Amino acid sequence: MATSTPQNYIEKVAIVGAGGQMGTFITEALLKTGKHHISAITRSDSTSKIPAGVEVKKVDYEDPASLIEALRGQDALIITMSVMSPPGQSAKLIEAAAAANVPWRSHRETKMGEDAMVGLAKQADRDLIEKLGKSSWVGICCSFWYEYSLSTGPFTYGFDFENHSVTFIDDGTTKINTTTWPQTALAIARLLSLKVLPDDTNDNSATLSQFRNQPVYISAFLLSQKDMLESVLRVTGTKESDWKIEHEAHKVRFAAGVAQFNGGDQRGAVKLLYTRVFYPDGCGNYEARHGLHNDILGLPKEDLDEFTRIAVDRAERKVLVF
Template sequence: MAQQYASQQPPGYKNHIEKVALVGASGQIGKHILSALLETGQHTVTAITRRTNTSTSTSTRTLPLPASVTVRTVDYSDPVSLSTALLGHDALIITMSTSAPLDQQTKLIDAAAAADVPWVLPNEYGYPKTHRGLAADIPIGAKSAAYRARIEELGRSAWLGITCGFWYEYSLAAGARFYGFDLNKRRVTFFDDGNTRINTSTWPQCGRAVARLLSLKVLPDDERDASPCLARYRDRFVCVSSFRVSQREMLESVMRVTGTEVRDWEIGYEASVERYKAGVEEMRKGNREGFAQLMYTRLFYQDGCGDFESSEGLLNGVLGLPVEDLDEFTRIAVEMAQEHKV
C-alpha cells in the first residue's frame, strides 16, 4: 500500500479483501459479521479460537460454524501460534467480550503486524470515540485509543473503526441501566425529557456494515477514480446506523409492538447529568453495573454526542445498507426480555 493507485501496483496485485480472519465468530456480533461476510461471496473466513486445556489433552472448542469456515486454534501465550494463524490473511476482525483479558487484543494486533496483515478492525463497536466529551467521561475510551495507537506504531497494518452506537435490540432489552426500559415490568425512565435522539444499530446492520466495507476495492484504479475504496477510510472511523431515535420514540415503538398504551406504563424522569454521576459513584464503590449506567446515560447528554449522524454523517448509502424497520427489532427486544436472553 505504499503507492496510491491500483494501476501503480506490481503485477498480480489483488485490489480487494479476500481472506479474512475473525476473532469471536460465534459471539453476539461476530456471528452476524460472519454471516454477512459469507453472504457477499467475496470472502473466505478463518475463525480464530482459543485452544482450551482439559485434564488429559489440548482440544479445540466445538463451534457452531458453517463448514466453509476454516477454524484455527491458537495459544495466546505463544506469539508464533497467533502470527502463524494469521499468515496470508488480508484482514483481521477482532470481536471479544468485555471480560476478555486486557492484553488479548494487544497480542492479536502484534501478531497481525508480524504476519503482515494489511487491515485490522479492532474491537471498536459503539459510541463515537472522537467526541471529546465522551472520550473524557467514558473510561474505556483511553484503552481503545491505545489499541489504535499500537497498530499505527507498528506500522504494518491500517485500522478501521466502526461507529454504530449501541446495539438496539440488546440495549432495549437489557434493563433500566441501558436505554432506561424494564420491558417486563413496563417501566421506563426518561433521561431529561426523553426527546434526545441518538444513533443506534442492530446486530445484523453492524454485520452488513463490516462485510460491505471489506467488499470495497482497496485502492482507486487511478487518479481519475473517485469511487469508494477502502484506502479512503484508512486509520479512520466509519459511521453507520440503523435508527436515529429518542427514548420517547422507542416507547412508541414498544407500545405498538405490545399493544399497550401510555397509561399501561410507569414513566419516570431523571436528569442525565445526575444519572451519569450516580453511575460513576456506583463504579467507585465497586458496583460494575454502574458502568453501563454511566456509559449509556452519557450518550443521551444534550450536547449531541450520541447523534453522530448529524455531526459526522453516515456511510450507509456508500455501503448500500438497507433501511430497517424499528418495530421489527423492538419486537425482537421484547422477546429477548421475556425469555431473559440478555
C-alpha cells in the first residue's frame, strides 16, 4: 500500500468536532505530540471553543465545495460526531474527503451489530469509503467512555448517585470493555504518529498501514457493573448496604429503551445502546474475541478508582453531557 503523500508520516490532520468533549481530548493529545498541523472543521455558525494552536476552517455542510476546500491537502480526517448527529452528515464528509484525496479517515467503531442501531450506520460509512477508493479507514473500537457513562445517569451504566441506587442488568456480573476519554485520545494520537509504511522489507515495527480498513481495539478496563460498584464504594467511602440495588433482565431493559425512544425520549436510545453491550452473548467483551492493541500503541495502565472519582465528581456537579 502506498501513501498519497511523499513523507512516510501523517502531518496534516483535520478534525470534525474538535471543540466537543471527545474532540477536545483528541486535539490536545495530537498537539502534545508536536508532529501534526491540526485543522478544526466547523460550521460557519459554530461557537465551539477550539484549543489554541489549531487552525479553524469554517464550512457549510450544504455546500460540498466548502467541505472539499477545507479538506484539501489533509493527510487524515478524524470524525468525532455524536451518534445523534443528523443523518447523512458523515457521508458528506466522506465524499468530500475522497474528492480532496485525503488518504486516511478515523472514526469511532462499534461492534454490537444491528440491535445497537449505530452499527449499520458505521458499516455504511466504511462501505462508502471503500467504494470511493480514495481513502482508507481506521475504526477506533473503544466501547463506551467510563467516566462519562458511570456519571450520566441510570440509563447508561445503571448508577443513580443522587439517590444511591444502581440497576444491575441481569445479575450485574457481565464484563464489558470500557475506555476513558484520555486513553482514547492518546490511542488516536499514537496511531497517527506511527510511520505510514515500513521503512523496508526488514522493518517489523508498527505502522499505520497495518490497520488499513480495520478496527483498532483498545480498552482501559474490563469490568462488570458489580466491579464498578466496588470501585464506587471505595471512592465514596460507602457500604453496599447504603445503596439500593435492583435487577432488570437485559431483554426487558432493551425493550423498554426501544419503547422510550419510539415515544420520543432520546434517553431511550441511550438505554438500549448501553443495555445491548451487557448482553450475555459477550458482545461487550471484544478483548476476549479480538485481543487489544494497547501494547502496540504504548497505552499506559489506568487507575480505575481515579476515573471512578472523576465520574462521581461529574455526577455531583450534574455535568451530564448527552
